[in-house]
Amino acid sequence: MIRRVGEPPVQGQTYRVRPGAYAILPLKRRFLLTAQTAPVFDVQLPGGGIDPGESPLQALHRELLEEIGWRIARPRRLGAFRRFVFMPEYDMWAEKLCHVYLAHPVRQIAEPIEQDHETLLLSGAQAVNVLGNDGDRMFMKAQIS
Numbered sequence: 001m002i003r004r005v006g007e008p009p010v011q012g013q014t015y016r017v018r019p020g021a022y023a024i025l026p027l028k029r030r031f032l033l034t035a036q037t038a039p040v041f042d043v044q045l046p047g048g049g050i051d052p053g054e055s056p057l058q059a060l061h062r063e064l065l066e067e068i069g070w071r072i073a074r075p076r077r078l079g080a081f082r083r084f085v086f087m088p089e090y091d092m093w094a095e096k097l098c099h100v101y102l103a104h105p106v107r108q109i110a111e112p113i114e115q116d117h118e119t120l121l122l123s124g125a126q127a128v129n130v131l132g133n134d135g136d137r138m139f140m141k142a143q144i145s
Contacts, residue, residue: 002097005134006083009095015084018094021060022047022136023072023103024143031127031140032105034067038116039088042132045100045139046070056099068119069110075103078142081135100139 009015022045025032034046046067050059057075064070078100087094112119122130124144131137 002080002082004083005081005138006085009084010093013093015093015095017097018087018092019050019056019097019099020048021050021056021063021099021101023060023064023075023101024078024139025064025070025072025103025105026143027105027121030121030123032068032070033120033122033127033131034112035118035120036116037118043120043127043130044132045136057101060101060103065110066114067112067117069108069112071106071109072103073106075101077101078139081138083133083135098135100135102143 024045032046034044036042036044046064047060048063048067050056060075061072064072080097080099082098083096085094085096124140127140128137128144131140
């Protein structure tokens with residue numbers, strides 16, 4: 001069973017399962033993160049939804065290029081969590097199934113192409129303080145402990 005973090009599901013609400021792949025990216029004693037600046041400001045582990053026909057690793061590589069413009073090496077799955085949220089950008093209630101990886105940033109090859117995203121480079125303690133969801137914080141804390 002995959003651990004639920006955050007708010008419990010709203011009783012009577014229908015949720016669509018939305019799998020995603022996300023990465024903890026250590027870079028010289030700090031961590032690459034992404035800040036979604038709209039519709040609300042939210043700091044997240046870089047990554048995102050797994051498209052139909054895509055593996056979690058394919059999605060991870062694609063999403064990291066889109067959100068922060070980086071190539072990665074040696075991704076290793078750390079685990080997963082699920083959370084129940086409303087996703088305003090998709091007008092959808094989702095059960096997000098978040099697969100979390102530890103990977104090594106190789107180099108930035110492009111600027112982020114995903115609109116309303118900015119790349120951040122923060123210490124582990126700063127990251128834990130600003131990450132916008134309990135699951136991301138849980139995995140980050142485990143990496144800096």
